[in-house]
Amino acid sequence: VVGLGTGTLACHKQEKDRVSYYEIDPTTIEIATNPKRYGFSFLAQCAPDANIVLGDARLTIADAPDGSYDFIIIDAFSSDAIPIHLMTKEAVEIYKRKLAPRGILVMHISNRHLELASVVAGIAAANGMVVRTHNTTEGDTEVSDDDYKFSGTVSAIVRKPEDFGALNEAKHWMDQKPDPRQWVWTDDYSNVLGAMIRHSRGY
Numbered sequence: 017v018v019g020l021g022t023g024t025l026a027c028h029k030q031e032k033d034r035v036s037y038y039e040i041d042p043t044t045i046e047i048a049t050n051p052k053r054y055g056f057s058f059l060a061q062c063a064p065d066a067n068i069v070l071g072d073a074r075l076t077i078a079d080a081p082d083g084s085y086d087f088i089i090i091d092a093f094s095s096d097a098i099p100i101h102l103m104t105k106e107a108v109e110i111y112k113r114k115l116a117p118r119g120i121l122v123m124h125i126s127n128r129h130l131e132l133a134s135v136v137a138g139i140a141a142a143n144g145m146v147v148r149t150h151n152t153t154e155g156d157t158e159v160s161d162d163d164y165k166f167s168g169t170v171s172a173i174v175r176k177p178e179d180f181g182a183l184n185e186a187k188h189w190m191d192q193k194p195d196p197r198q199w200v201w202t203d204d205y206s207n208v209l210g211a212m213i214r215h216s217r218g219y
Contacts, residue, residue: 017035017036017037017038017088017089017091018037018038018073018077018088018089018090018091018092018102019037019038019039019073019089019090019091019092019093020037020038020039020044020045020048020068021044021048021091022047022048022056022058023037023048023049023056023058023059023062023063023066024058025089025091026058026059026062026063026066027058027061027062027063029062029063034065034067035063035066035067036066036067036068036069036080036085037066037067037068037069038069038071038073038076038077039068039069039070039073040070040071040072040073040092042070045068045070049068073092073102074101074102074107074110077110077111077114078110080114081114082113082114083113083114083115083116083117083119084114084116085114085115085116085119086115086116086118086119086120087119087120087122088111088114088115088119088120088121088122089122089123089124090102090103090111090121090122090123090124091124093123093124093125093126093127098125098127098130098132100201100206100208101203103123103125103132103135103136103139103201104139104201104202104203104206105139105142105143105200105201105202105203106202106203107139107203108121108139108140108142108143108145108173109143112143112145112175115175118174118175118179119174119179120172120173120174120179120180121145121172121173121174122170122171122172122173123136123170123171123173124168124169124170125169125170125171126168126169126170127169127215129212129215130208130211130212130214130215131211131214131215131219132169132211133147133149133151133169133171133192134192134194134195134198134214134219135198135201135211136149136171136173136192137149137171137192137193137194137195138194138195138198138199138200138201139200139201140171140173140194141194141200142200144175145173145174145175146173146174146175146176146177146191147171147172147173147191147192148171148172148180148183148184148189148190148191148192149169149170149171149172149189149190149192150168150169150170150171150172150186150188150189150190151168151169151188152168152169171192172189198210
């Protein structure tokens with residue numbers, strides 16, 4: 017998992033699973049691992065043996081053995097900002113190498129200002145991968161800015177469609193095709209303004 021937060025994702029692990037977190041902020045690690053002081057006990061209860069790696073995830077995950085992860089979750093984005101270097105063609109190339117055969121890369125790309133699903137589709141296609149995206153605005157979940165409830169967008173990325181497994185039949189997970197009109201985001205190119213315009217137009 018890239019992005020520790022308070023460690024809530026640890027409570028989705030199965031008994032046989034091993035969990036590694038990649039986190040750039042030492043204060044976040046302190047908050048997530050000190051329940052007596054800060055009150056967050058997700059890690060303590062669900063994954064007390066989780067491996068936590070401090071540093072920029074783009075650099076530190078590169079040190080993991082190739083093919084070592086069945087599941088990589090990129091959850092370092094906030095509703096207002098994105099670390100662009102974690103979602104470029106070159107970044108996904110690194111994640112792909114670290115995935116086991118039939119492994120799944122998941123990006124949580126919810127954002128109040130940017131449309132990022134088509135960006136993910138482009139960088140995935142550039143790495144020979146395919147994408148399915150879930151957006152709560154397309155499902156049964158009601159969202160309201162007035163109630164501080166916002167739509168959530170998640171993209172799952174795999175090498176081949178059959179690697180989606182149950183997601184191929186899951187409701188509201190839709191194939192996300194790359195837009196040939198958009199340039200692929202790389203370490204040398206990104207288009208945040210274009211993502212803002214698409215979001216404002218409801219894409």
